[in-house]
Amino acid sequence: MGLISGVLAMLFGGGRNVVRETAEVFRENADANAKRGVTIQSQAMTQFGAEFQVPRKGGFDRFMDGLNRLPRPALALGTLGLFVAAMVDPLWFAARMQGIALVPEPLWWLLGVVVSFYFGARHQAKMQDLQRDITTTMLHVPTVMANIEALRQMRSDSPGAADTGSDAQLAMDVTHPDANPALEDWRRLRQA
Template identity: 70%
Template sequence: MGLISSVMGLLFGGNRNVVRETAELFRENREAGAQRSHSIQEQAMMQFGSEFAQPTQGAFDRFIDGLNRLPRPALALGTLGLFVSAMIDPLWFAARMQGIALVPEPLWWLLGVIVSFYFGARHQAKMQGLQRDLAASVKRAPEVIGNISALRSLRSDDPNAADPGPEASVNLAAVQPDSNPALTHWRTLRQA
């Protein structure tokens, strides 16, 4: 019995557990791991709380913070609005896009500087390509004006927009069905 109690005293004596300590070399103690995880989470939450704790702000500070949050949603919602307006009234949308083609080059540069400064991106190569494209589009101003007047003539606000004109052959052609050889052939086969 003396040998067994000596071995047990060596392994488990003095508030020690050599087996547990050896096993913890290869596998984490779950209770100690849970305590460490809780401690890390608690410290992170305290850090977040101190980070977001703000002193009482005045009305001006809150207003400026609100303005700082507007550009990204405004750009995203504005782009979605363009898609919606193109689906609702394509002629109106096309006329506005023709107008955008006439915006002078310095305004495009100014817009590019503002947007790239705000979002922190550098788009110099793209802007130079855009400059060439815009210079070409400004040269097409007379064509754009012609396109706008053609788009306005397509508008169906006038009740006489569908009027075929005074020519009788046009009126007759509008009410006469077109010949359909496949339908004629089918009808002859059906009658036979």
């Protein structure tokens, strides 16, 4: 009995719990973690609230607040504008994208660093992938422009849209209309 009580006293006696202390080496104490989380969150909220207790007196402060809110919506609306521009005037858009294709790579890197610093959690690899994607897209521009030109020629209001070209069978089909029994009946009724 003395040995067992000595081992138990060593493990749990003197205000200590060796089993718990050993387990906390491998797994975080959930109760202590929750207490730390509450402390951190309350400190963050206190700091956040203190930022808004500073009186904004001048127009400069209001201007800077507005300026800080501008880049994200401007980038989002600008990107949507590029999609609209690509559909409305493909030639204008293609010319602008050709200009972007001429931007040297170090300048893309610099833009990537600035955007990464401003927005955070952006990586240089993303910008390089974007540049590669833009280059790949630009390779498709001649095909897209040829397709658009072909579509323009197919419009019913373009000159020569009804031209049969060198297709003799099509020319004969166009000049000799099909029989229309309803039209023949109508003509007979009008003559009677």
